[in-house]
Amino acid sequence: EREIHENLKEELHELATAQKMTYEQAAAELKECYDGYHFVENTEGIYNPFSVLNTFYKMKFGSYWFETGTPTYLVELLQRSHYDLERMAHVQTDADVLNSIYGDEDPIPMIFQSGYLTIKGYDKEFGLYRLGFPNREVEEGFIKFLVPFYTRLSKVEAPFEIQKFVKELRAGDVDSFFSRLRSFFADTPYELVSDLELHYQNVLFIIYKLLGFYVNAERHTSDGRIDLVLQTDSFIYVMEFKLDGTAEEAMEQINEKGYAQPFEKDSRQLFKIGVNFSNKTRNIEKWIVEKQS
Structure with missing residues (x-):
């Protein structure tokens, strides 16, 4: 230097x-x-x-x-x-x-x-x-x-999808964000079924890393582990993911562990989001959202 x-x-x-x-x-x-x-x-x-x-x-x-x-x-x-x-x-x-x-x-x-x-x-x-x-x-x-190796997206498609992810986060459009996220997990190769949980974790890691170049992204909290926190100028998203559980259980964990507490006095709108992956469908089965002003 x-x-x-x-x-x-x-x-x-x-x-x-x-x-x-x-x-x-x-x-x-x-x-x-x-x-x-x-x-x-x-x-x-x-x-x-x-x-x-x-x-x-x-x-x-x-x-x-x-x-x-x-x-x-x-x-x-x-x-x-x-x-x-x-x-x-x-x-x-x-x-x-x-x-x-x-x-x-x-x-x-x-x-x-x-x-x-x-x-x-x-x-x-x-x-x-x-x-x-x-x-x-x-x-x-x-x-x-890494994107084309772990998702169905090609190297050409990936930047456009990430741009759409970021725009949806900045607009507070949670449902569009998760509908797009589903497409990242679509067509999971059959050979990955035996290690599907790791595949989910790796795809989520890639997504949060890519989003982290444009928004503030974290994966940890002081009280237990939180799967994903994304912050934009106007919104904060606290997400918990389950595999073959329920979206309701994921939301319950957010509330019981107090994952959203550090952000409750923030002026930005807070979204708490519980998500469940299904081994049967090899994709996101359901997500539920709680808004907190």
């Missing part, structure tokens, strides 16, 4: 002007998009030089490094090992695993060595590394790449 401000200050000013940003805004965007690589523990973050130089050459931000190759093999590893995608975003492992050249049992070493994950933290006492996506370019590119 210091080297960018010392050696590329003029180019950063030009980029800011081209993108109608202040110098500080352009620097922050450059950092969020391309910084964050750590190849050993306790080191200063490194920017992706290929993406930085392309940004200055074209005077706009883009997914320059990600577009140079496609991680098809890595995604197939994830699918073959029935990997829980949410773990990938904050996985802990040790040096022996990171340096492994075998990806059949655990896809993480290959994903790390390919540059899609990087070191985010290190526990010296136990010799454990915490991994995560290095920056927005890699995270957004990788998550978007």
Whole structure:
């Protein structure tokens, strides 16, 4: 980062002007998009030089490094090992695993060595590394790449569906949002039936990650685990998902656990939503909504 401000200050000013940003805004965007690589523990973050130089050459931000190759093999590893995608975003492992050249049992070493994950933290006492996506370019590119592997949508269709999801959330149109969500789970491949719960979890992870680039998205709360919280300028959505339970049970859990309490004094309209997945239909069976002004 210091080297960018010392050696590329003029180019950063030009980029800011081209993108109608202040110098500080352009620097922050450059950092969020391309910084964050750590190849050993306790080191200063490194920017992706290929993406930085392309940004200055074209005077706009883009997914320059990600577009140079496609991680098809890595995604197939994830699918073959029935990997829980949410773990990938904050996985802990040790040096022996990171340096492994075998990806059949655990896809993480290959994903790390390919540059899609990087070191985010290190526990010296136990010799454990915490991994995560290095920056927005890699995270957004990788998550978007997953869509056709885990849903019926093609790479071309996915951005338009996500745009519609976001518009529905911003408009408070819950029923349209869930009707669209149903389409994400339609035509679940037969071979996934034996591990259907993990498939649901992985598709939900992909959706909340994609939405998280446009709205505030979370998946945890201090009292137990909450499946999804989405926040826009006007609305807050607190969602709980069940598998072969009932939407009513999901709503009851929201109320009993007090998942909505942190937002009750917020001026935005609050939606509590209970959702049930059915193994029989392999899709969303029912959702119920409680509005709270």
